[in-house]
Structure formats: structure tokens, C-alpha cells
Amino acid sequence: MPFKRHILRKTARKLAKTEGGEEEPTEEDLPELPVKPKEVEVSDLMKGFEEYEKEEQEMSEEDKSRIRSLREEYEKGLLKETAEAGAAEAVPKVVDFSRVTDSVTGTREAMPHVETKEFAEAAKELAKAAKEMAKATTAKKPDEDGRMKNIPLKAHKIPIQYVKTMRAEWQPPDFADVNAIYPLIKPFAMVNLKWNQDRNKLEYLLIEPHMTAEQKRTLKTLKELVVDLLDINLFEIKEAASIRTVLKEKMNKVINDYGIILTEYEYQKILYYMYRDFLGLERLEPIMHDPAIEDVSCDGVKVPLYIYHRKYGSVATNVQFEDDEELNKFVIRIAQRCGKHISVAEPLLDGALPDGSRVQATFSSHKDIAMHGSTFTIRKFTRDPLTITDLLHFGTLPAMMAAYIWMAMEYRKSILVAGSTATGKTSLLNALSMFLPEENKIVSIEDTPEVRLPHEHWLQKVVRTGFGREDITGKKQGEISMYDLLRAALRERPDNLIVGEVRGKEAYVLFQGMATGHAGMATVHGDSVDAVLHRLQTPPINLPSGLLQHLNIIIILTKTRVKNIEVRRIKEVVEVLGLSKEHEPIINTLFRWHPADDTFEFASDKSYVLQNIIEDKGIEEKSIWEEIQRRTRILEWMSANDIRYYIDVGKILQQYYKNPEAVIKNI
Ligand SMILES: Nc1ncnc2c1ncn2[C@@H]1O[C@H](COP(=O)(O)OP(=O)(O)O)[C@@H](O)[C@H]1O
Ligand SMILES: [Mg+2]
Numbered sequence: 001m002p003f004k005r006h007i008l009r010k011t012a013r014k015l016a017k018t019e020g021g022e023e024e025p026t027e028e029d030l031p032e033l034p035v036k037p038k039e040v041e042v043s044d045l046m047k048g049f050e051e052y053e054k055e056e057q058e059m060s061e062e063d064k065s066r067i068r069s070l071r072e073e074y075e076k077g078l079l080k081e082t083a084e085a086g087a088a089e090a091v092p093k094v095v096d097f098s099r100v101t102d103s104v105t106g107t108r109e110a111m112p113h114v115e116t117k118e119f120a121e122a123a124k125e126l127a128k129a130a131k132e133m134a135k136a137t138t139a140k141k142p143d144e145d146g147r148m149k150n151i152p153l154k155a156h157k158i159p160i161q162y163v164k165t166m167r168a169e170w171q172p173p174d175f176a177d178v179n180a181i182y183p184l185i186k187p188f189a190m191v192n193l194k195w196n197q198d199r200n201k202l203e204y205l206l207i208e209p210h211m212t213a214e215q216k217r218t219l220k221t222l223k224e225l226v227v228d229l230l231d232i233n234l235f236e237i238k239e240a241a242s243i244r245t246v247l248k249e250k251m252n253k254v255i256n257d258y259g260i261i262l263t264e265y266e267y268q269k270i271l272y273y274m275y276r277d278f279l280g281l282e283r284l285e286p287i288m289h290d291p292a293i294e295d296v297s298c299d300g301v302k303v304p305l306y307i308y309h310r311k312y313g314s315v316a317t318n319v320q321f322e323d324d325e326e327l328n329k330f331v332i333r334i335a336q337r338c339g340k341h342i343s344v345a346e347p348l349l350d351g352a353l354p355d356g357s358r359v360q361a362t363f364s365s366h367k368d369i370a371m372h373g374s375t376f377t378i379r380k381f382t383r384d385p386l387t388i389t390d391l392l393h394f395g396t397l398p399a400m401m402a403a404y405i406w407m408a409m410e411y412r413k414s415i416l417v418a419g420s421t422a423t424g425k426t427s428l429l430n431a432l433s434m435f436l437p438e439e440n441k442i443v444s445i446e447d448t449p450e451v452r453l454p455h456e457h458w459l460q461k462v463v464r465t466g467f468g469r470e471d472i473t474g475k476k477q478g479e480i481s482m483y484d485l486l487r488a489a490l491r492e493r494p495d496n497l498i499v500g501e502v503r504g505k506e507a508y509v510l511f512q513g514m515a516t517g518h519a520g521m522a523t524v525h526g527d528s529v530d531a532v533l534h535r536l537q538t539p540p541i542n543l544p545s546g547l548l549q550h551l552n553i554i555i556i557l558t559k560t561r562v563k564n565i566e567v568r569r570i571k572e573v574v575e576v577l578g579l580s581k582e583h584e585p586i587i588n589t590l591f592r593w594h595p596a597d598d599t600f601e602f603a604s605d606k607s608y609v610l611q612n613i614i615e616d617k618g619i620e621e622k623s624i625w626e627e628i629q630r631r632t633r634i635l636e637w638m639s640a641n642d643i644r645y646y647i648d649v650g651k652i653l654q655q656y657y658k659n660p661e662a663v664i665k666n667i
Pocket of ligand 1: 420523
């Protein structure tokens with residue numbers, strides 16, 4: 001089907017002329033454009049192939065043959081399944097997120113500015129509590145009366161039939177057969193995920209419409225002219241949808257005024273690149289549309305961008321920045337999108353894009369900070385958070401360990417998730433939070449909204465950064481810190497407090513909350529129990545050791561390689577029992593991961609946390625282990641049946657609270 005040649009030749013008016021005093025053309029003067037690209041829907045990939053092939057004159061031989069062979073395979077039906085498998089599988093179901101967003105903005109607007117008077121009072125309150133606790137800890141010698149504040153120091157042995165080595169359900173994926181193709185932005189951008197035999201690795205090959213040299217020139221000119229016509233800075237606009245129309249109108253005007261002649265396909269294609277570059281994240285835009293991608297990272301110039309794919313893990317792309325200038329321009333651009341600033345003087349960026357994706361970047365003009373120039377990582381905002389089912393599939397933890405944590409959470413134990421950067425702390429925290437009973441009042445407090453829960457009774461609070469100069473207390477006008485939010489949250493008497501990441505004085509309030517019966521959960525940076533305990537007790541966190549004993553469990557995550565594949569594992573689950581005479585925390589490592597054979601095992605024959613539940617709730621010892629066994633079965637069943645979407649997972653977990661027998665019967 002040949003494309004019609006649409007001639008947009010209303011050459012008469014040129015911008016030069018309008019500048020010369022003539023009236024600007026009105027909307028009516030502009031011809032109706034023959035196509036409305038936004039509405040063009042190409043239902044299958046075939047059309048995409050056809051279109052690329054039409055433009056193949058200047059395409060590299062490699063591209064040409066790739067598209068040709070893809071097409072052949074597609075026609076033979078070979079690719080259909082993989083295409084679906086790649087995309088469909090990861091496409092999140094539509095969720096109503098208005099509630100979440102409302103609660104975010106609601107919190108931001110409704111939060112009162114904390115008065116200095118209250119601050120002083122709170123400080124007094126906290127100091128008093130800390131003193132009492134310190135007294136309590138020095139008074140009690142753990143080995144004398146055998147009991148600390150929360151946790152008994154004597155525990156029965158775990159019944160032997162439950163002590164076993166656990167293997168994660170994980171299988172190293174076989175990449176050699178992978179050849180998936182699916183659209184990213186229909187019909188313009190698609191991806192081919194393919195095993196590269198020569199390089200012996202999986203590659204993420206982004207395919208975008210090919211541009212001839214002339215088309216490239218046209219696009220460049222159009223961009224410049226459109227920029228001149230825009231009286232607003234597009235970079236500052238956060239609402240892409242509303243600006244789309246403006247952008248298109250301006251482009252149409254330029255095309256018309258300059259009498260630029262384009263075919264229908266050329267027009268669409270150019271409009272695609274205009275949208276992509278003005279409104280999107282340029283060449284990263286299509287990648288950002290892939291629901292299977294978790295994050296995108298760039299380690300510098302002339303290095304391929306890497307993506308993290310839900311199914312395939314870390315994969316190299318065929319996209320890269322060729323020189324410093326190009327990369328730096330891009331990094332500045334993302335910073336602007338985050339409403340932040342990055343430069344040689346302020347080379348570190350930690351921000352969030354308007355869609356909620358998190359960005360971390362370093363700026364380097366002379367290869368001074370990072371070796372290969374500027375770097376960035378974009379962690380995509382996802383409406384489809386990882387669930388416990390995903391983590392079981394990934395082999396991050398075995399079902400029994402999850403069941404143990406579930407049990408502890410039900411009985412309001414406080415948990416810290418620790419690990420180095422990007423070890424999956426936030427994801428684990430979120431997945432675990434779904435274990436909380438629906439009736440619980442949950443308050444989450446974060447710098448950027450990452451936690452996503454199916455719970456009705458969940459209040460999501462997000463820190464608001466201030467503006468202007470810092471005042472005498474070190475705060476900016478309008479700033480609402482984690483500390484403020486936590487203090488306000490405690491007044492709301494939540495059952496569970498979730499803190500995205502503890503870094504400073506907010507830890508004090510969190511632990512204070514734990515001390516007064518609110519179960520706390522948070523992530524903290526640190527790759528071992530010692531590192532975590534040390535971090536908590538030294539500046540800037542500076543937690544008095546007396547407060548430490550209110551913490552019950554520390555989970556240590558690690559990112560490493562198993563069978564040469566990057567994986568995340570729970571390295572240790574550690575119970576915190578209390579403090580020794582010397583105020584040293586007493587710990588019990590319950591589970592440990594063995595890197596050599598990728599298994600998990602009991603590192604202790606006692607669980608003090610469970611013992612505490614047994615004693616406090618008067619539960620029989622045997623039945624607590626039977627219960628853990630039952631929960632293990634449910635988790636395994638969810639995993640076997642691939643019930644992974646967070647709403648579905650949430651439903652089953654909640655059903656189990658209400659009617660355990662019914663759920664067990666069903667599996
Ligand atoms: N258990 C896991 N297995 C595989 N990938 C994971 C796992 N947990 C998290 N991820 C991915 O790793 C990246 C970092 O996760 P995140 O939870 O934000 O880390 P952290 O909070 O430790 O910095 C995300 O892209 C996330 O999707
Ligand atoms: Mg995190």
C-alpha cells in the first residue's frame with residue numbers, strides 16, 4: 001500500500017514575512033493536516049516492518065538484515081509467542097491510583113508546619129523516654145533474670161522436623177533461545193530482545209524509524225523553528241499531555257509557513273521524534289515505555305546503556321552516548337525534568353521525574369568524578385510493584401523464611417531491611433508490607449513515593465522539600481521533613497510505621513514509636529549486622545543504644561552473582577534480643593544464605609522472636625511451627641500459580657487472615 005503524497009504547500013506565508021509586520025496566520029489559515037498521528041493505531045508489527053523497510057535506503061546493512069529476518073520469522077509465526085511473552089506478561093493491569101495520589105497530595109497540603117514549641121516539647125519527651133530506657137537496660141542483666149524488655153533469652157529448640165536446608169525456586173534462565181520482539185511505542189518503536197551468539201550475551205535492541213540524511217536535516221530545522229515559536233520552556237512543563245497539542249500546532253505552523261513537503265509517513269515519523277525529544281526523554285523514551293523494565297543506567301560515554309529487565313535481569317542495549325557533550329546535555333535535561341540542578345559545581349543529583357521515576361546522576365565535565373564522564377540511573381516508577389511471589393521466583397528468599405517474617409509481622413515485630421545500594425531493600429520492604437493485616441492502620445513515610453500497598457487503611461506521606469534559605473533551625477521555608485512527618489504520624493496512632501529509608505534523626509522517632517508499641521519497618525544502608533548497628537549508633541543517626549532493643553529483626557540483603565547471573569539474596573535474617581550489660585546488642589542469626597550452593601539454612605536452633613510470640617500470646621509451640629508450615633504452603637502455592645500482581649497477592653493474604661481454612665482448602 002503506497003503512501004499518498006500529501007502536499008502541504010501553502011507556501012505563501014513565511015515567518016520572515018510575519019515578522020515584517022503582517023498578521024500572524026490564524027488557525028483557520030492552516031490547512032487541515034492529512035493525518036493525525038496520535039490516533040494512528042497499527043495493530044500489528046507487520047505494519048511496523050513495512051514502514052521501516054520503506055525507509056531503508058540509508059539504513060545500515062546490519063539493521064536491514066535484522067529487520068528482514070525478524071519479519072521473516074514473524075511471518076512464519078515464530079515470533080508471535082515470544083513477542084507476547086516479552087510484553088504481555090509484564091503489562092500491569094490497570095489500577096485506580098487516584099487514591100494513592102490523593103493521599104500523597106493530601107498529605108503534602110494538609111501537613112501543618114511544625115511549631116518550635118512543639119519541637120521543644122517533643123525533644124523533652126524523647127529525652128525522658130530515652131533516659132528511662134537506658135535505666136531499664138542497665139538494671140537488667142540478661143543472664144540473671146533471663147528476660148529482656150521484649151524478648152525472652154531462653155527459647156526452646158526449633159522442632160527438628162522444621163529445621164532444614166531450603167533451596168530457592170530459582171532456575172538460572174536460559175537465554176540462548178530468547179528472541180522476543182514487541183512494540184514499545186506503536187507503531188514507531190519496538191524492541192528485539194535477542195541472544196547474541198557472537199558476543200555470547202543477551203541484547204536489548206531498540207528499533208526506531210530510520211531517518212534519511214535529508215529527513216534528519218528537516219527534523220533539525222523543524223526543531224529549531226519550533227523552539228523559536230514556543231513562548232514557554234517545554235522543559236519546565238510537567239504535564240506532557242497538555243503540551244502535546246501546542247507542540248503539534250507549532251510544528252504544523254512551521255511546516256505550513258515554510259512549505260515543507262512531507263509524505264504522510266515522513267510527517268508521522270518526524271512528529272514521533274518531535275514528541276520523543278521535546279516531551280519525552282529523547283532516545284530513552286521508548287525504553288521508558290517498556291513495562292518489563294525496572295531501571296536504565298548509563299555508566300558513561302561510549303558504553304552501552306544497561307536496562308534491568310524483570311524477566312532477563314541486566315541486559316545491554318544498543319543505545320549509547322557518543323561524546324561528553326551529548327551525555328552532559330542529556331543529564332542536565334533530566335535534572336531539569338526533576339526540577340533540580342546539576343552542574344560541575346553541584347555534580348550530584350538525586351531526584352524524581354514527574355512520573356515518579358527516581359533519578360540519580362553524577363555530572364562530570366572533565367572526567368573528574370566518574371571515570372567515563374557523567375553517569376545516571378533511572379529507576380522507573382512502577383504501578384506494578386514486586387510482590388513476595390516475584391521474590392520467591394527470583395530466589396531472593398525461600399517460602400519458609402517469608403512465612404517466618406509474615407508471622408513476625410502479624411505479631412507486630414519491628415523489622416529493618418538492610419543492604420547496600422540497589423540490593424532491593426525498598427522492594428523487599430514493600431513486598432513484606434503486604435503481609436500486614438488489612439485492618440491495621442499503616443502510615444508510610446518516604447522521601448519519594450516508592451511504597452505501594454493494596455491496603456485501604458494506608459496513609460502515604462511524602463517529604464516536602466522547602467525553598468529559599470535555611471532558617472535558624474536549618475529548615476527551609478515550607479519544608480516538611482521525615483522527622484516532622486513521623487512525629488505527626490505517631491499522633492495518629494498507627495499500628496504500623498513504614499519508613500522508606502532511615503538516614504538521620506528520624507530514626508529516633510521511629511524507634512521511639514517502636515518503643516511505644518507501633519510496629520516499625522524501615523530500610524537502612526549497611527551490608528552486615530555490625531555495619532547496621534554501628535550506623536544506627538553513630539552520627540548522623542546517633543540512636544541511643546537503649547532504643548535498639550525495640551528492634552526485633554534485621555534482614556540483610558546482598559546483590560551478587562550466582563551461575564554468572566546477577567541475583568539478589570537475603571544473606572541473613574537476624575533476631576535482635578536485647579542489650580548486654582555493656583549495652584551491646586545481643587543477636588541471634590536465624591537464617592543464613594550459602595553462596596556456594598545457593599541454599600538457605602537455619603543458622604540457629606532457636607527463634608527468640610517466635611518464643612516471644614509463644615509466651616506473649618499463649619500460643620502452643622507446636623502450633624506456631626504448624627502455622628509457619630501452612631503459610632509456607634500458601635506462598636508456594638501462589639508462586640506455583642504465578643499469582644504475582646500485588647492486588648491479587650494482597651487479596652489472598654487478607655483472605656487468609658479472615659478465613660484460613662477456606663484458603664487452605666482451595667490450594
Ligand atoms: N529480589 C530482587 N530480585 C531482582 N531484582 C530486584 C529485587 N529486588 C529489587 N530488584 C530490582 O532492583 C532495583 C533496586 O531495587 P530497590 O528495592 O529500589 O533497591 P534499594 O532500595 O536497595 O536501593 C529495582 O530495579 C528493583 O526492581
Ligand atoms: Mg531504596
